[in-house]
Amino acid sequence: MKSFFRLVLLASVCLVVALVSALTAMRFAIHGREAAVPNLVGKAPSEAFRIAEGSGMQVVIERQFYSPNVAEGRILSQVPEAGVQVRRGWQIRVAQSLGPQRVEIPNVLGESDRAAEINIRRRGLDVASVAQIQVPGQPPDQVLAQSPPPNASGISAPKISLLVTGSAQPSAFVMPSFVGQPLGSVSLALQDAGLHVGSVSAAEQVPESALPANVPTVPLPAPVSPASIVASQNPAPGQKVVSGSTISFEVK
Numbered sequence: 001m002k003s004f005f006r007l008v009l010l011a012s013v014c015l016v017v018a019l020v021s022a023l024t025a026m027r028f029a030i031h032g033r034e035a036a037v038p039n040l041v042g043k044a045p046s047e048a049f050r051i052a053e054g055s056g057m058q059v060v061i062e063r064q065f066y067s068p069n070v071a072e073g074r075i076l077s078q079v080p081e082a083g084v085q086v087r088r089g090w091q092i093r094v095a096q097s098l099g100p101q102r103v104e105i106p107n108v109l110g111e112s113d114r115a116a117e118i119n120i121r122r123r124g125l126d127v128a129s130v131a132q133i134q135v136p137g138q139p140p141d142q143v144l145a146q147s148p149p150p151n152a153s154g155i156s157a158p159k160i161s162l163l164v165t166g167s168a169q170p171s172a173f174v175m176p177s178f179v180g181q182p183l184g185s186v187s188l189a190l191q192d193a194g195l196h197v198g199s200v201s202a203a204e205q206v207p208e209s210a211l212p213a214n215v216p217t218v219p220l221p222a223p224v225s226p227a228s229i230v231a232s233q234n235p236a237p238g239q240k241v242v243s244g245s246t247i248s249f250e251v252k
Contacts, residue, residue: 034087036082036083037081037085039083040052040094041075041077041082042070043074043075044073045073045096052092056089057091057092058089058091058092059092059094060093061095062093062094064096064098065098066099066155066156067100068100070097071097072099073097075096076094076096079094098158101154101155103123103124105160106119106120106123108143108146109146110142111142112143113143113164116146120160124158126159126160127161129161131163132163132164132166133163133164134165134168134169135165138165139165140168141164141165141167142164145162145163147161148160171194171243173195175233175237175239175241176237178230178233178237179230179232179233179237180230181229181230182226182229182230183224183225183226183227183229183230183249186249187226190247195243195244195247196247197247197248198246198247200224200249200250200251202224202250228252229252230250233247233250234249235247
C-alpha cells in the first residue's frame, strides 16, 4: 500500500513539474517574440527604417508637420513611444518634420471653392476639409472662412480647412391626392407650388368588343380637357417631391 501511495505522489510531482515547464516555455516563447520599440525621433527616414527592421518592426510615415526644433525630413514623433514592448512585426507610425514654416498662408476668403483649392495647392499646401453652410443672399460655393487664417504663422500642419456657402436646397412637399379633382384646378395648384404637369393620358377603358353580349356598352373616353377628372397620379399621394418636380396624371 505504501508503495502505491509513493507512486501516486511521484506521478503528481512529475505532473506539476511538467506543467510548470510547459508554462515557462510558453512564457519564454511569447516574450521571445516581443521587443522594445526603438527611439526613432530625430532620425532620418532611411536610418529609422534600418533601426526598426533590426528590431523586427516596420515604419510607416503617416503625416508631416512643421517644426522649428526638428530638422526637415527627420522623424518628429512616433507611436508607440520608445521603450514600449510590442510584438515583432509591429508597425511604428511616425510623423515627419517639414522644418520651420516657410510658406505664407494665402487669403482665399471670398473666392470660389475651386479657385481657393487651386490657390492653396499652388503654394504646396493641402485642403484639409471643406464644410458647407447655407447663407441666405450669398452665392453658392464661396469661401466664408478658413483655418488657419490668412498670413498665420506657427501653424503645425500644411493644410487649410474651408467653410463655403452651400447651394440652397429646393423646397420639399408631401404629395397630396388629386384623384377626383378636375385637371384644370390641379394644374393651377401645381403651378402655385412650383411643380409642373407632366404627361396626361386618358385612363384605359375596356373596349366594347371585349365585353360579353349581356354587358352594357362603355362609352369611349372623352378627349383630355381641363374638365377631365384625375383618376391616378405619379408620384402617388404621400410621396416626397421637391420644387420643380413633374407630376403625371391619368384622367377620365
